Amino acid sequence: MPNPSLHETCASPLRSLSPADELKGSAARKARFWDRIAVKYAADPIADMAGYETTLRRVQALLSSEQDVLELGCGTGTTALRLAPCTRRLLATDVSAGMIAIAREKLAAEPVPQLSFAVADADAPVAGQGEYDAVLAFNLLHLVTDLDRALELAMQALRPGGLLISKTACIAEMNPLIRYVALPVMQAIGKAPHALRFDADALRSAIARQGMDIVSVERHGTRGKDFRVFIVARKPA
Ligand SMILES: C[S@@+](CC[C@H](N)C(=O)[O-])C[C@H]1O[C@@H](n2cnc3c(N)ncnc32)[C@H](O)[C@@H]1O
Numbered sequence: 188m189p190n191p192s193l194h195e196t197c198a199s200p201l202r203s204l205s206p207a208d209e210l211k212g213s214a215a216r217k218a219r220f221w222d223r224i225a226v227k228y229a230a231d232p233i234a235d236m237a238g239y240e241t242t243l244r245r246v247q248a249l250l251s252s253e254q255d256v257l258e259l260g261c262g263t264g265t266t267a268l269r270l271a272p273c274t275r276r277l278l279a280t281d282v283s284a285g286m287i288a289i290a291r292e293k294l295a296a297e298p299v300p301q302l303s304f305a306v307a308d309a310d311a312p313v314a315g316q317g318e319y320d321a322v323l324a325f326n327l328l329h330l331v332t333d334l335d336r337a338l339e340l341a342m343q344a345l346r347p348g349g350l351l352i353s354k355t356a357c358i359a360e361m362n363p364l365i366r367y368v369a370l371p372v373m374q375a376i377g378k379a380p381h382a383l384r385f386d387a388d389a390l391r392s393a394i395a396r397q398g399m400d401i402v403s404v405e406r407h408g409t410r411g412k413d414f415r416v417f418i419v420a421r422k423p424a
Pocket of ligand 1: 222310330
């Protein structure tokens with residue numbers, strides 16, 4: 188019989204990682220790209236300001252000061268700072284500590300009592316079951332590792348009747364030259380992150396597979412073809 192205490196004390200370099208350590212390792216890998224570009228991301232202007240403002244107004248109309256809200260993949264917190272005053276409490280999270288550090292600087296300069304930031308991976312549980320009235324994911328769902336798992340976790344975090352509100356890029360709808368040439372080249376040289384290639388119908392189906400009711404599917408872009416679909420879905424009451 189192996190002596191369990193020996194196994195616990197003799198650290199072997201070949202010892203396999205626990206699932207929790209594996210999750211931490213994969214979150215650190217995902218964060219690397221975003222940590223590297225965080226300062227530039229914060230400085231870059233929003234490409235379609237009119238479309239962004241339409242999305243903000245739409246989301247503000249869906250939120251209320253009686254709601255606890257979770258944002259996944261919040262980046263440097265620009266949107267969270269705008270939305271938090273419409274909520275009771277907004278926890279905005281991102282896998283990148285670099286992004287969250289900048290978000291916290293912005294919050295310190297412009298305090299909003301309802302808002303807090305945390306580093307968290309949307310591919311792993313961020314919240315307890317049924318803790319939130321709304322889960323927000325802007326420009327995130329095409330970046331997660333496992334869309335079904337991330338949606339399942341978002342659904343679990345919601346209270347019955349709670350809303351999932353997402354706006355995200357549909358890479359399968361982009362020009363094939365971007366999909367099959369530019370994006371893979373950029374990824375190979377570390378200039379673009381890993382990205383899932385779904386279209387709006389596939390995303391809508393993935394959300395519906397989690398048992399959520401689709402409330403609305405919209406496009407808010409004001410410049411040419413809009414590849415980013417805005418979807419509101421409700422967890423059944
Ligand atoms: C394109 S930026 C969008 C940021 C912000 N939501 C916005 O709309 O400006 C994508 C963000 O998602 C974060 N991200 C990528 N993968 C993630 C994951 N698995 N879990 C949480 N955040 C993630 C990145 O660190 C980055 O800040």
